[in-house]
Amino acid sequence: MDAIVLATRNKGKIREFNILLEPFGLTVRSLDEFPEIGDIPETGETFVENAFIKARAVAEATGLVAVADDSGIEVDHLGGAPGVYSARFAGPECDDHANNEKLLAELKGVPDEKRTARYHCVMAAAAPNGAETYTEGAYEGRIAHEYKGDGGFGYDVIFLDTELGRHAAELSPDEKHARSHRGEAIRKLLDVWPDFWAKATA
Template sequence: MKTVVLATSNKGKIAEFNELLKDLGLEVKGLDQFPEIGEIPEPGETFLENAIIKAQTVANLTGLVAVADDSGLEVDALGGRPGVYSARYSGEDATPEKNNAKLLEELDGVAEEERTARFVCVMVAATPDNIRIQSRGEWEGRIAFELTGKQGFGYDPLFFDPELGCVAAEMTRETKNARSHRGKALRALMEQWADFQERISR
């Protein structure tokens, strides 16, 4: 199991995963290297459902171990939205810029102490034989009043980490990986990796 397919074409995610997985000697490939797979529907109503769908679909189509995550932003003042719809929050033609603009608009007039939010990531590794492991990571913060920083992607320019006193888009990749929901979920997944390998080889 030297090659793992990451069930995403998002260059930001692929870069983050490569950084996080390099110490395991795993070769990480993104879906951009498997164009025949195309877009994978995400009809699930939870992060876990979508992660399982993506990981199992890619594992079945490639014959390789696949890792998928479904992640998003939960804003308390919005009842947990955008949640599983984070990537398409502003509609079918959503872009990060449009999503951030909509978020700021919906939180207009909401006081700082009520802008609490968290990034959530659920991660699943799957084999073509339906052997799976899963993990979850959360990153608590709040939504800033304006866009700041040029690092990261998605909602990073608005996600403020009170402990560090800056938004995610101002952090180095190393700092973000140490704090982020995705980093936490991946580390939790890696804690299960040796057992996962053993189950695969039986």
Template sequence: MSNEIVLATRNQGKITELAELLKGTGLAVLGLDAFPGAPEVEETGETFEDNALLKARAIAAFTGITAVADDSGLAVDALSGAPGVRSARYAGEDATDATNNARLLRELSGVPLEKRTARFVCVMAAVSPSGDEVVVRGEWEGRVADQARGEGGFGYDPLFVDPVDGRHAAELPRDEKNRRSHRGAAMRALLSCWPDFWKSAKRD
């Protein structure tokens, strides 16, 4: 079995972050752009776990190599967990980071900062072409600010306040963000499972 894996996303922000986290593993990381014709997998699941597995299974079947997919989003307590699994499409099917953030601010208008508790959630699934699967989860607790700050990151990062020192996620250097973030936590959990998963996948 090749030491290549494919990240089941075209989101360059995710690819950059995940490739950084996988440095030193000996794995060659490819994105979906390396596979012309790769399907756009519709995220029809009710949970982050459902969607991560949908994507990883489809891309492993299409590419013939092990696929790692994540589904991630922001869950805001004052909004009963929204935007949740619809985080990327919160402002509609053609949403952008800017329109999603704008809707989030509108929905939280009038909610005091102390009641804007939230967490980023990331679920990662690895699936081999023969059907071996592992699913892990990471979370990052914080709150939603009333205005954006920072130039880094993507998605809701400009609005998400890290509880450690009050900086917004978009203000954190990449290595520091990886240490604190939901995606970093999920990747560390995945890496802890990886030797057994990879051994099983290679036997198939």
């Protein structure tokens, strides 16, 4: 069974990746198994740059193929913000609730039709021999006015899936995987995986 390293310690992401990757015969190892790898500064200005910064660093440190994602939420009324700063929107030591509160405050009084937003995910894979690939996914919706649901993480409690009429945090894991930006990006990655793996293990 092929082993890869998922370049994250985020338990929510690890849980989602394991569910998505398990049927494809991939053994997923997390950064928690490599304590010698410290925090990897995400200094890129785009999701693609940040995803590759993490994937390349982990592949080099572990000698294994590494998969990293960078994702965030883009709000049209805010010119695409918070974007790559989604995880630290309310400050470097903030949590999900603080980020959600700041976003709701920024959109106070903004009508529904101007609250359009999307989750954006880039999934990058890098091998120690230099083979690389990446895919992207998007999840369109709107920023709601209130919190709903107790699932998911990040901005899911205020992200309204306008097609289903429910917040992302109200969806079951299967529903979310079928519709989410991360689910789309990883399905695209798995489509190109055989070619990438052949190059990564050549």
